[in-house]
Amino acid sequence: MIDQIVRNYREAVYETDREAAFAVVEGALVAGLTAEEVVFQVVIPALEQMMSEITRDPDANLAQHFMTAQIAADVTERMLVRFSHPPEAVGRVVMGTARGDLHSLGKRIVTGCLKALMVEVIDLGVNVAAETFVDRAVAHDAQVIAVSAMMVHTAAGEHGARRVRALLRERGIEDKIKLVVGGAPYRFDEQLYRTVGADAWAADGLAAGQVIADLIRAQRRLDIP
Ligand code: B12
Missing domain, CATH: 3.40.50.280 (Cobalamin-binding domain)
Incomplete structure (x- = not known):
């Protein structure tokens, strides 16, 4: 199940479709993932993979680069309030x-x-x-x-x-x-x-x-x- 969620999330972010990305993570919560799992198993790995792909590709679209980071930040902010133990900010x-x-x-x-x-x-x-x-x-x-x-x-x-x-x-x-x-x-x-x-x-x-x-x-x- 998690693999499919990760694929759907990546697809939404590749399309720079913020609403679709939100819908994927909300669906993941309904399907039983915790907010922590959404951030650590979906959002951050997808951010890491997409950033490294975009950085390697000289023709990468600047809007895609920008939106990948923005969507990750927005989804994380939405999920943080639902963490069972709100994480302390790193700094x-x-x-x-x-x-x-x-x-x-x-x-x-x-x-x-x-x-x-x-x-x-x-x-x-x-x-x-x-x-x-x-x-x-x-x-x-x-x-x-x-x-x-x-x-x-x-x-x-x-x-x-x-x-x-x-x-x-x-x-x-x-x-x-x-x-x-x-x-x-x-x-x-x-x-x-x-x-x-x-x-x-x-x-x-x-x-x-x-x-x-x-x-x-x-x-x-x-x-x-
Ligand atoms: C878009 C752009 C503009 C836009 C900026 C819009 C905006 N709101 O940002 C506008 C049109 C306003 C603009 C204006 C100017 N620009 Co301009 N611009 C660019 C352009 C095409 C892209 C810059 C960009 O956004 N890159 C994409 C981002 C994602 O990459 P990035 O900034 O490098 O950021 C990444 C990393 O560097 C790193 N990073 C960035 N910041 C930080 C900070 C920390 C702490 C860390 C750890 C990492 C990190 O992470 C980021 C994400 O991965 C570049 C050319 C180019 N190809 O780079 C010229 C360029 C930077 N501009 C240039 C110039 C000369 C100007 C102007 C003087 C033009 C003019 N004659 O008016 C003005 C200056 C305005 C000013 N006072 O700042 C020159 C600079 C030349 C030089 N060697 O000094 C460039 C290189 C174009 C060129 N080849 O001549 N520009």
Whole structure:
């Protein structure tokens, strides 16, 4: 039964049909699956498989990429309220695009993947000043700042991740808040993340989710006295 549900869910997401995807998961609940099974056995495996297929296919449709992550995030949010033991969020991230950068699609895909992996995301939007990233991360007690940049000058320039790193250092909070970056320039130069002072980077939404969730877990272990 589960295999058929997974196939139906994938088909709905390939068609970017959000309502059909909701109908599949509601049907799965009626058929006896728990909300936990829907998330962990249907939504997340489908997200992983589809993201890796889409990432490998240079002709992949951008809308499909975007909708896969959005639908996964929406279905997960619907299911979470029905979990028998509501899961604790893995942790908290503040996310935005670098100062001067208005490219929002990559950030939105990453946000969707993070939500599906049960990471709480505070989305600061686009064109975010470095000071805002740091102020909001402190205010929300976030473990990670995630900066998306699609242009070379916003990825490598002085007003993006480099400035966030400088502020974390000035304020003495580098051990508490980690900095993760992503966007096309980091894919072209895989060492660029180090040059700008980030702790990590990831090439796509799913890898971003995993890298960030791992950093949060490591941070939380350090917090335990
Ligand atoms: C769509 C697009 C636009 C749209 C943006 C719409 C929107 N709401 O996002 C519009 C038309 C507005 C636009 C405007 C401009 N654009 Co434009 N744009 C693109 C385009 C075609 C696609 C970008 C995109 O959405 N990719 C798809 C997403 C899914 O991929 P992604 O962002 O890389 O995200 C993935 C990963 O990188 C990663 N990721 C992303 N963020 C993060 C963050 C973290 C923390 C992590 C871990 C991972 C991660 O996960 C994501 C999901 O898998 C690219 C060309 C290209 N093929 O890349 C040019 C491109 C980025 N644009 C470019 C330029 C120059 C501009 C403009 C200056 C054009 C102009 N003259 O006005 C303006 C700048 C506006 C501004 N100030 O930001 C150049 C940049 C050149 C450079 N090397 O710096 C590019 C490369 C086009 C080109 N070849 O010249 N653009």
